[in-house]
Amino acid sequence: MKLYIAPRAPSPRRVQMFMHEKGITGIELVPVDINAGEHRGAAYRAKNPAGRVPALELQDGRVLSETRAICTWLEGLHPEPNLMGVDFDERAFIEMHDRQAEWYWLLPIANAIRHTHPGLAPLEQPQFADFGRSQGEKVRESARWLDEALARQPWIAGERFTIADITAFCAHEFARGLLKFDAGAEGFAALRAWRDRVAARESARVG
Numbered sequence: 001m002k003l004y005i006a007p008r009a010p011s012p013r014r015v016q017m018f019m020h021e022k023g024i025t026g027i028e029l030v031p032v033d034i035n036a037g038e039h040r041g042a043a044y045r046a047k048n049p050a051g052r053v054p055a056l057e058l059q060d061g062r063v064l065s066e067t068r069a070i071c072t073w074l075e076g077l078h079p080e081p082n083l084m085g086v087d088f089d090e091r092a093f094i095e096m097h098d099r100q101a102e103w104y105w106l107l108p109i110a111n112a113i114r115h116t117h118p119g120l121a122p123l124e125q126p127q128f129a130d131f132g133r134s135q136g137e138k139v140r141e142s143a144r145w146l147d148e149a150l151a152r153q154p155w156i157a158g159e160r161f162t163i164a165d166i167t168a169f170c171a172h173e174f175a176r177g178l179l180k181f182d183a184g185a186e187g188f189a190a191l192r193a194w195r196d197r198v199a200a201r202e203s204a205r206v207g
Contacts, residue, residue: 013207106171
């Protein structure tokens, strides 16, 4: 199997962290140069018409795209350690938290970066600076919500580490690197403490 990734991009990193937490090996990592537009080229679009990373090429030739779908497939193939829920009830609540981390935390971070960072201009034409700045404000709103939740519970989805923590962490590190977001300096002590706990995990060093 092959996993198509882009170094430093948050969504491929989510899959790589997920794989590392599960001890999954034997999947070839294939870098896609998104700065050079390789993801928009005919060769890659033949595999993934959406032109996005990550994408997982299965042994039978099919290609699975979208981070959550890839992780769901890998969880089915490697059910332990469990990261997505052991029964329908836990799965639903973990998915809720994971979706919230993706849509209300990662998405505004990505939009803020894509529309304000000069290095991302080749990927986002045209850039809308005002929209990017407004999304930066949304990032702080979501940080406050996450900080309040993490003041009540140790992990994003409750009492144990799950895929929701992986999504939120990769988003946080994307913001920390390109938005210079510092949770501790901005008064989000619980968010910063959670970030440091995740960063101490061996899986946090991949991607």
